[in-house]
Amino acid sequence: ATVDKGVDFAQYFCTYAFLYHQKEMLSDRVRMDAYYNAIFQNKHHFQGKTVLDVGTGSGILAIWSAQAGARKVYAVEATKMTEHARTLVAANNLQDVVEVIEGSMEEVTLPEKVDVIISEWMGYFLLRESMFDSVICARDRWLKPTGVISSLARVIYGLISGDDDIRYPSHARMWMAPIRSGLGDKKINDYEGAMDDWYSFVKETKTVYGVDMSVLTKPFSEEQKKYYLQAKNAIKFMQTSMWSNLHPQQVIGTAAAVKEIDCSTDTVDDILKVRSTILSSITGGCTRLCGFGGWFDVHFRGSKEDPAQKEIELTTAPSIDNGTHWGQQVFLFYPPISVSEGDNLNVSFSMNRSKENHRLMDIELSGEIKQSSGEALPSFRNRFYVE
Amino acid sequence: ATVDKGVDFAQYFCTYAFLYHQKEMLSDRVRMDAYYNAIFQNKHHFQGKTVLDVGTGSGILAIWSAQAGARKVYAVEATKMTEHARTLVAANNLQDVVEVIEGSMEEVTLPEKVDVIISEWMGYFLLRESMFDSVICARDRWLKPTGVISSLARVIYGLISGDDDIRYPSHARMWMAPIRSGLGDKKINDYEGAMDDWYSFVKETKTVYGVDMSVLTKPFSEEQKKYYLQAKNAIKFMQTSMWSNLHPQQVIGTAAAVKEIDCSTDTVDDILKVRSTILSSITGGCTRLCGFGGWFDVHFRGSKEDPAQKEIELTTAPSIDNGTHWGQQVFLFYPPISVSEGDNLNVSFSMNRSKENHRLMDIELSGEIKQSSGEALPSFRNRFYVE
Ligand SMILES: Nc1ncnc2c1ncn2[C@@H]1O[C@H](CSCC[C@H](N)C(=O)O)[C@@H](O)[C@H]1O
Ligand SMILES: Nc1ncnc2c1ncn2[C@@H]1O[C@H](CSCC[C@H](N)C(=O)O)[C@@H](O)[C@H]1O
Numbered sequence: 001a002t003v004d005k006g007v008d009f010a011q012y013f014c015t016y017a018f019l020y021h022q023k024e025m026l027s028d029r030v031r032m033d034a035y036y037n038a039i040f041q042n043k044h045h046f047q048g049k050t051v052l053d054v055g056t057g058s059g060i061l062a063i064w065s066a067q068a069g070a071r072k073v074y075a076v077e078a079t080k081m082t083e084h085a086r087t088l089v090a091a092n093n094l095q096d097v098v099e100v101i102e103g104s105m106e107e108v109t110l111p112e113k114v115d116v117i118i119s120e121w122m123g124y125f126l127l128r129e130s131m132f133d134s135v136i137c138a139r140d141r142w143l144k145p146t147g148v149i150s151s152l153a154r155v156i157y158g159l160i161s162g163d164d165d166i167r168y169p170s171h172a173r174m175w176m177a178p179i180r181s182g183l184g185d186k187k188i189n190d191y192e193g194a195m196d197d198w199y200s201f202v203k204e205t206k207t208v209y210g211v212d213m214s215v216l217t218k219p220f221s222e223e224q225k226k227y228y229l230q231a232k233n234a235i236k237f238m239q240t241s242m243w244s245n246l247h248p249q250q251v252i253g254t255a256a257a258v259k260e261i262d263c264s265t266d267t268v269d270d271i272l273k274v275r276s277t278i279l280s281s282i283t284g285g286c287t288r289l290c291g292f293g294g295w296f297d298v299h300f301r302g303s304k305e306d307p308a309q310k311e312i313e314l315t316t317a318p319s320i321d322n323g324t325h326w327g328q329q330v331f332l333f334y335p336p337i338s339v340s341e342g343d344n345l346n347v348s349f350s351m352n353r354s355k356e357n358h359r360l361m362d363i364e365l366s367g368e369i370k371q372s373s374g375e376a377l378p379s380f381r382n383r384f385y386v387e
Numbered sequence: 388a389t390v391d392k393g394v395d396f397a398q399y400f401c402t403y404a405f406l407y408h409q410k411e412m413l414s415d416r417v418r419m420d421a422y423y424n425a426i427f428q429n430k431h432h433f434q435g436k437t438v439l440d441v442g443t444g445s446g447i448l449a450i451w452s453a454q455a456g457a458r459k460v461y462a463v464e465a466t467k468m469t470e471h472a473r474t475l476v477a478a479n480n481l482q483d484v485v486e487v488i489e490g491s492m493e494e495v496t497l498p499e500k501v502d503v504i505i506s507e508w509m510g511y512f513l514l515r516e517s518m519f520d521s522v523i524c525a526r527d528r529w530l531k532p533t534g535v536i537s538s539l540a541r542v543i544y545g546l547i548s549g550d551d552d553i554r555y556p557s558h559a560r561m562w563m564a565p566i567r568s569g570l571g572d573k574k575i576n577d578y579e580g581a582m583d584d585w586y587s588f589v590k591e592t593k594t595v596y597g598v599d600m601s602v603l604t605k606p607f608s609e610e611q612k613k614y615y616l617q618a619k620n621a622i623k624f625m626q627t628s629m630w631s632n633l634h635p636q637q638v639i640g641t642a643a644a645v646k647e648i649d650c651s652t653d654t655v656d657d658i659l660k661v662r663s664t665i666l667s668s669i670t671g672g673c674t675r676l677c678g679f680g681g682w683f684d685v686h687f688r689g690s691k692e693d694p695a696q697k698e699i700e701l702t703t704a705p706s707i708d709n710g711t712h713w714g715q716q717v718f719l720f721y722p723p724i725s726v727s728e729g730d731n732l733n734v735s736f737s738m739n740r741s742k743e744n745h746r747l748m749d750i751e752l753s754g755e756i757k758q759s760s761g762e763a764l765p766s767f768r769n770r771f772y773v774e
Pocket of ligand 1: 013016017025026054055056057058059060061076077078079081103104105106119120121131134
C-alpha cells in the first residue's frame with residue numbers, strides 16, 4: 001500500500017497547518033491535564049534526557065519536556081506549523097533545548113538517537129488517522145535500545161520500547177458498548193421530512209405545471225436514504241459513523257475492550273486489522289439498542305525497571321464533566337432493537353483500513369442477541385465507515 | 388484554456404446528478420412560472436417545431452416543449468440524470484416526441500438541425516458556471532439558419548439566432564447596486580468572538596500550563612481574518628462573495644446594468660470578460676454603504692418577424708415575495724462607508740473567469756464616492772471571488 005504524499009498532504013495534514021485546529025486540541029483540558037501531569041509528575045523520565053516529539057504541532061509537548069528538564073528535544077512536524085512552533089519555543093526561551101524540525105517523521109534525520117519518544121498520535125476511536133504508524137517508525141529508527149517512549153499524545157507516555165529488556169507495560173485500549181441514542185431518530189426524521197416535502201412537490205408540479213413526477217419518488221427516496229442514513233463516499237449500504245458526546249447513561253450494557261496495544265512492542269501489522277468479539281449484557285430495564293459507541297483510553301505506566309512515579313490515564317469514555325474533543329464514535333442500527341436487562345449480545349467486530357484512504361477505517365459489526373429468556377433475536381450485520 | 392473533463396465532472400456536473408438539486412430548481416416558482424408562461428403563452432414558437440433543450444436535467448423544459456406541440460425535442464444532458472429524465476418522459480407519455488441524449492452538448496451529434504433552442508443555463512450572478520458557452524456552441528452547430536432560440540433557462544427564450552436576418556432582440560442583463568447589509572457585521576462579530584476566545588485561551592494556557600502563547604496572537608488573528616473575511620481558496624486579500632436574499636430596502640442607491648447580452652449574436656469572447664462603469668447615486672437619507680449586490684434578469688421577446696405573443700421577464704432582483712434560488716451575490720466592503728442621499732458613486736467593475744476554474748469568477752470593484760457637497764471620499768479597490 002503506497003501512499004501518494006501529495007494527496008496525503010492535501011487530505012490529512014492540511015487541517016493541522018491551521019492554528020485554529022491546534023488550538024482546539026490545546027483547549028481540550030482532559031487531554032492537556034493528562035499530558036501535563038504525565039510529564040511533570042514523572043520528571044525523572046525527562047531530566048537530562050534526549051526527547052523526540054513526533055508531530056509536535058504547536059510545540060506544546062516539546063516545550064513541556066524541556067521545562068521538565070530535558071537536555072535536548074527534537075520536535076518533528078510535517079506542516080508549516082513548525083514556524084509557529086519555533087516562535088513559541090523562542091518566546092518561552094527554550095531555543096537552546098528544543099530544535100524544531102520540519103519534515104515527515106518517516107523522512108527526517110536526527111543528529112542522535114533519543115531516550116524518550118513523546119507523541120500525541122491518537123485519532124477518533126484511537127486509530128483513525130493511522131498516525132501511530134509514524135510513532136512506530138520513529139521508535140524503530142530513533143529510540144536508543146534502552147529508551148523510554150512516552151507516547152502521551154492524548155496521553156500515552158512510556159508506552160513503547162525498542163528493547164525487550166526494558167519493558168514498558170503501558171498500553172492503549174479500544175472499547176465498544178451498546179448504546180441508546182436519539183441521533184438515529186433525528187436522521188430518520190430528517191429523511192422523512194425530506195420525503196414529506198417531496199410528496200407536496202409532486203402534487204404541486206402536477207397541479208400547477210401539468211407534469212407527473214410521482215415516477216421519481218422511488219429514486220428520490222433512495223438518494224435521500226443514502227444521504228441521510230449512509231456514507232456519502234462509500235460503497236452502498238455502508239453507514240458513516242458519527243461523532244458524539246455520549247452521556248454515561250446512554251451506555252446500556254457492559255463495555256468490552258476490542259483491542260489492547262502494547263506501544264513498546266506492537267508493529268504496524270498488529271494494528272492494521274482489528275478482530276474481536278464483543279460480549280456484552282444489557283443492564284438496567286427495558287430499552288432500545290440503537291447501536292454501539294466506541295472510545296479509547298491510553299496509559300502511562302513506565303516500565304518495571306523505571307516505573308512512573310504517578311500513573312496517568314487518559315480516557316475518552318462517556319463522561320458528564322470530562323468530555324474530550326475526541327468524543328465517542330457512534331455506530332447506529334436502523335431500526336433500533338428492543339432489549340431488556342440480562343439480554344446477551346455476541347457481536348463480532350472487524351476493523352480494516354479503508355481501501356481508498358489508509359487513514360480512514362471500515363468497520364463491520366455482525367452478531368446476535370440472546371434474550372434472557374433464552375430466545376434469540378434475528379441476527380444483524382452492519383458496515384460502517386469512520387470518515 | 389483547455390478544460391480537464393474529469394475535473395469538470397467531479398467539480399461541476401456532480402451536483403446536477405442528484406434529484407435533490409434538480410428538485411431545488413424545480414421548486415423555484417419564479418423560475419418555473421417564467422419558463423412555463425414563456426412556453427405556453429407562445430405556443431406558436433413550438434407547434435410543429437424541432438426543439439433542442441441544452442442541459443435538460445430532469446427533462447422539464449423538454450416535456451413542456453412537447454406538451455406545447457413540438458414535433459420533436461432533443462433533450463441533451465451530461466449527467467446520469469438522463470435516466471430519470473427518460474423515466475419522466477415515458478411516465479408523461481411523451482416518449483415519441485422527446486429523445487433524451489446523454490452526453491455533453493459539445494460532443495453529441497443530433498440527427499437534424501433544430502428550429503428552437505431552449506435552455507436554463509443561468510448561474511449565480513448570471514455567468515457563474517459558464518454554461519452559456521454550451522448554449523452558444525449548440526446555437527452555432529445545431530440551430531437552423533432561421534431557427535429561434537428560446538433560452539429560458541431561468542428564463543431566456545428566443546434570445547439567440549444563427550442568422551442576422553431574423554432578429555431576436557431578447558437579452559440578458561447583469562445588475563449592480565450599492566447595498567447595506569448586516570452580513571459584514573456578522574462576519575466581523577464572528578471574527579471578534581474568535582479573538583476574544585483566543586485571549587482567554589492564551590491567559591489560561593499561561594496560568595494553568597505555564598506556556599506563553601501570546602506571541603501567536605498575530606498569526607492567529609491573520610488566519611481568522613482570512614477565514615471569516617476572505618476567500619478560502621483564493622489569493623490573499625480576495626474576499627468570497629456571498630449568496631443573499633436581499634430585501635429591496637437594503638438597496639440604497641440606483642442600480643446599474645453592467646452587462647447586456649444579446650443571445651442571438653453574442654459569442655464566448657463577448658462574455659469572457661465583463662468591463663463596465665457603475666454610476667449610482669445614493670437614495671434616501673444617511674446610511675452605511677456595506678458593499679454591492681449583484682443580480683440578473685433575462686427576457687424572451689421573440690424577433691421582429693415573429694415576436695412573442697406575450698413577452699416574459701425573469702428577474703432575480705431583490706424582492707419581498709418573488710425571491711429565487713439564485714438570490715443575489717453580495718460583495719462586502721470592510722469597514723462600511725458612511726454615505727448620504729445624493730452622494731455619487733463611480734465604480735469600475737471588472738469580471739474575469741478564475742484562472743483555477745473557468746466556471747468561477749474573479750471580480751474587481753474600484754472607485755470613489757463624491758459627496759453631494761462635492762468632496763471626495765478616499766477611493767477603494769476590492770477583489771472578490773464568486774465561488
Ligand atoms: N508522519 C508525521 N511526521 C510529522 N508530523 C506528523 C506526522 N503525522 C502527523 N504529524 C503531525 O502530528 C500532529 C498531531 S496533533 C498533536 C500536536 C501536538 N503534539 C499536541 O499535542 O498538541 C499534527 O500537527 C500533524 O501534522
Ligand atoms: N455542456 C453541457 N452538456 C450537457 N448538459 C449540460 C452541459 N452543461 C450543463 N449541463 C446540464 O444542464 C443542466 C442545467 S440546470 C437546468 C435543468 C433543467 N433544464 C431545468 O430547467 O430544470 C444540468 O443538469 C447540467 O448537468
